[in-house]
Amino acid sequence: MTTSHDPSRGALxxxxxxxxxxxxxxxxxTHLPAAALHAPxxxxxxxxxxxxxxxxxxxxxxxxxxxxxxxxxxxxxxLQLTGTRCNIACRHCFITCGPKEDRVPMMTRARVxxxxxxxxxxxxKEFYFxxxxxxxxxxxxxxxERTLQEGPVNILTNGTLIDAAAAARFAELGRATRYSLxxxxxxxxxxxxxxxxxxxxxxxxxxxxxxxxxxxxxLSPVITVVEHQPGMADAAARQEFLAFARQLGLGRPRVKFxxxxxxxxxxxxxxxxAADALVEGPLEDGVAATLQCxxxxxxxQQDVLTCPLLLDAPEARLGSTLTAAARPIRLRxxxxxxxxxxxxxxxx
Amino acid sequence: MPDLSGxxxxxxxxxxxxxxxxxxxxALTAVLDDAERCGAGAAYCLGDLGGFGPHPDxxxxxxxxxxxxxxxxxxxxxxxxxxxxxxxxxxDPRDNHYARLSYAYTQAKTSPRFLPYLRELxxxxxxxxxxxxxxxxxxxxxxxxxxxxxxxxxxxxxxxxLGEYQADLLLVTHSGIPWxxxxxxxxxxxxVVNVGAIGRPANDGHxxxxxxxxxxxxxVAPGGKGTVAVELRRVDYDHERLIADMRAESLPEEFxxxxxxxxxxxxxxxxxARERSRGIY
Numbered sequence: 050m051t052t053s054h055d056p057s058r059g060a061l062x063x064x065x066x067x068x069x070x071x072x073x074x075x076x077x078x079t080h081l082p083a084a085a086l087h088a089p090x091x092x093x094x095x096x097x098x099x100x101x102x103x104x105x106x107x108x109x110x111x112x113x114x115x116x117x118x119x120x121x122x123x124x125x126x127x128l129q130l131t132g133t134r135c136n137i138a139c140r141h142c143f144i145t146c147g148p149k150e151d152r153v154p155m156m157t158r159a160r161v162x163x164x165x166x167x168x169x170x171x172x173x174k175e176f177y178f179x180x181x182x183x184x185x186x187x188x189x190x191x192x193x194e195r196t197l198q199e200g201p202v203n204i205l206t207n208g209t210l211i212d213a214a215a216a217a218r219f220a221e222l223g224r225a226t227r228y229s230l231x232x233x234x235x236x237x238x239x240x241x242x243x244x245x246x247x248x249x250x251x252x253x254x255x256x257x258x259x260x261x262x263x264x265x266x267x268l269s270p271v272i273t274v275v276e277h278q279p280g281m282a283d284a285a286a287r288q289e290f291l292a293f294a295r296q297l298g299l300g301r302p303r304v305k306f307x308x309x310x311x312x313x314x315x316x317x318x319x320x321x322x323a324a325d326a327l328v329e330g331p332l333e334d335g336v337a338a339t340l341q342c343x344x345x346x347x348x349x350q351q352d353v354l355t356c357p358l359l360l361d362a363p364e365a366r367l368g369s370t371l372t373a374a375a376r377p378i379r380l381r382x383x384x385x386x387x388x389x390x391x392x393x394x395x396x397x
Numbered sequence: 398m399p400d401l402s403g404x405x406x407x408x409x410x411x412x413x414x415x416x417x418x419x420x421x422x423x424a425l426t427a428v429l430d431d432a433e434r435c436g437a438g439a440a441y442c443l444g445d446l447g448g449f450g451p452h453p454d455x456x457x458x459x460x461x462x463x464x465x466x467x468x469x470x471x472x473x474x475x476x477x478x479x480x481x482x483x484x485x486x487x488x489d490p491r492d493n494h495y496a497r498l499s500y501a502y503t504q505a506k507t508s509p510r511f512l513p514y515l516r517e518l519x520x521x522x523x524x525x526x527x528x529x530x531x532x533x534x535x536x537x538x539x540x541x542x543x544x545x546x547x548x549x550x551x552x553x554x555x556x557x558x559l560g561e562y563q564a565d566l567l568l569v570t571h572s573g574i575p576w577x578x579x580x581x582x583x584x585x586x587x588x589v590v591n592v593g594a595i596g597r598p599a600n601d602g603h604x605x606x607x608x609x610x611x612x613x614x615x616x617v618a619p620g621g622k623g624t625v626a627v628e629l630r631r632v633d634y635d636h637e638r639l640i641a642d643m644r645a646e647s648l649p650e651e652f653x654x655x656x657x658x659x660x661x662x663x664x665x666x667x668x669x670a671r672e673r674s675r676g677i678y
Binding site: 121122124168169170171172173174175199200201223227228229230231267268269284287301303338 | 490539540546547548549550551552553554556557558560561665666669670671673674676678
């Protein structure tokens with residue numbers, strides 16, 4: 050009999066060499082008429098398009114000065130299914146997605162298949178579909194069905210495209226698999242007055258309609274709420290949100306509050322990260338294992354990156370394959386500060 | 398006494414593996430009685446002796462008298478070291494509220510004489526059963542409070558755990574709902590078992606609790622590995638008596654409801670949608 054155990058919890062060290070975060074942002078907030086929420090899906094775009102340099106997210110720390118984070122294994126694979134294409138353009142979107150945002154292309158089925166097979170060899174635990182709005186992908190449901198053969202699937206959607214047929218399809222896929230099919234629907238308030246100024250005019254009604262459709266088929270998505278106003282995530286607000294979700298017909302409601310990320314469009318709505326929003330080492334014991342970038346990667350049509358927040362950071366690109374990306378990274382960005390200090394986890 | 402002789406004989410081995418006692422001394426006795434009736438030669442407990450139920454000190458004499466081999470869960474580590482919280486790994490405020498109530502009660506009611514026992518429990522156990530490399534851990538081999546839910550673990554991930562920790566059979570608890578996964582041969586095979594918890598029901602509408610009864614057969618060919626059959630056994634116990642104890646101790650009515658109905662009323666936010674859909678909350 051022996052005892053063996055233990056996560057890697059090494060003390061990491063780093064120095065700081067701060068420069069102010071730079072946000073170059075051109076997109077204006079967009080409000081769409083309700084009809085535009087149900088626009089037909091655009092075709093996939095397998096060929097890479099050049100990225101607009103204006104979107105680049107520069108690191109705030111030189112590589113040598115940043116905390117190094119070990120890679121503990123591929124637990125979570127994020128798929129940037131529709132690139133930056135979304136049917137709405139939220140004012141706090143941290144990766145500046147929208148109807149005309151195609152700087153990161155949609156993923157092809159062939160690319161997803163290649164990643165699924167590679168992820169299997171690396172021992173992946175779970176998958177996340179994100180975008181943009183993943184439901185805009187023309188092969189959306191087929192890709193869910195295929196991915197559920199490999200493992201659990203979490204879908205991050207804005208909920209505006211969930212009609213009765215989509216809800217029924219989600220329910221059917223959920224029943225047919227031995228793995229978990231989780232839906233996460235973004236909703237940033239319990240009223241249109243609270244939600245629509247950040248997510249766009251008409252979005253509250255569309256999201257609520259989508260949630261009701263899910264409730265009708267017995268599904269209870271996780272409602273994700275970005276704390277875009279102070280106090281939105283306190284205990285009383287949480288209970289109110291749960292009660293609100295029950296009123297929509299969600300039998301077992303769940304709510305996940307997310308902190309604001311001062312990236313993408315958000316700095317124009319509020320302000321960018323402070324100059325001292327840096328990860329200064331060493332990390333406390335146990336923190337490394339809780340950071341998603343120690344056990345997750347984000348895949349796009351062309352690249353594999355450290356995390357979903359750093360879609361526009363060239364230095365966060367680790368290669369085109371998961372195997373190439375299975376290596377330590379460095380916490381060079383202000384966004385890293387949010388995860389380290391506020392405990393943000395993009396996991397459901 | 399437990400049979401720890403290993404795999405040198407050709408005999409069929411039978412073991413009971415349980416977890417998550419949560420102070421439920423009545424369920425513990427009922428499970429060990431059931432295991433004995435089934436011919437188990439040894440019983441192993443994967444930790445978390447305290448929490449949820451009444452009278453923490455009552456489980457220790459049972460475990461010691463009946464020779465149960467115990468490893469350390471997060472609760473045992475926290476109580477043994479008198480840490481400020483249970484480190485269960487909840488993220489929701491409501492879950493944490495009830496976790497704090499349980500922890501404060503267990504901490505206050507655990508006799509100091511059992512603290513060294515809790516502190517010194519091993520974090521994992523390894524055995525060789527007829528050539529099968531067996532690893533027992535609390536949450537997962539890599540993190541004591543990791544929840545391994547059936548619906549959230551891809552086959553490939555479980556295979557990775559077995560490979561990284563050099564095991565053919567992995568046994569865990571912590572999440573409280575039992576399951577068994579036989580991994581496909583093309584991935585390399587192996588078996589992973591979450592034995593569930595005997596401290597409270599499994600959110601399935603039954604008041605009974607689960608443990609795993611393992612039957613290990615010798616290898617067919619010399620030098621080969623044995624095979625294991627896993628039975629998840631549901632055992633009834635006097636839950637009405639436990640409820641009376643809990644009310645006498647002023648423990649939350651939400652806990653009592655779980656014991657009376659078989660459905661979880663707390664710890665709900667850690668449940669994946671699939672596991673939660675079995676319940677009513």
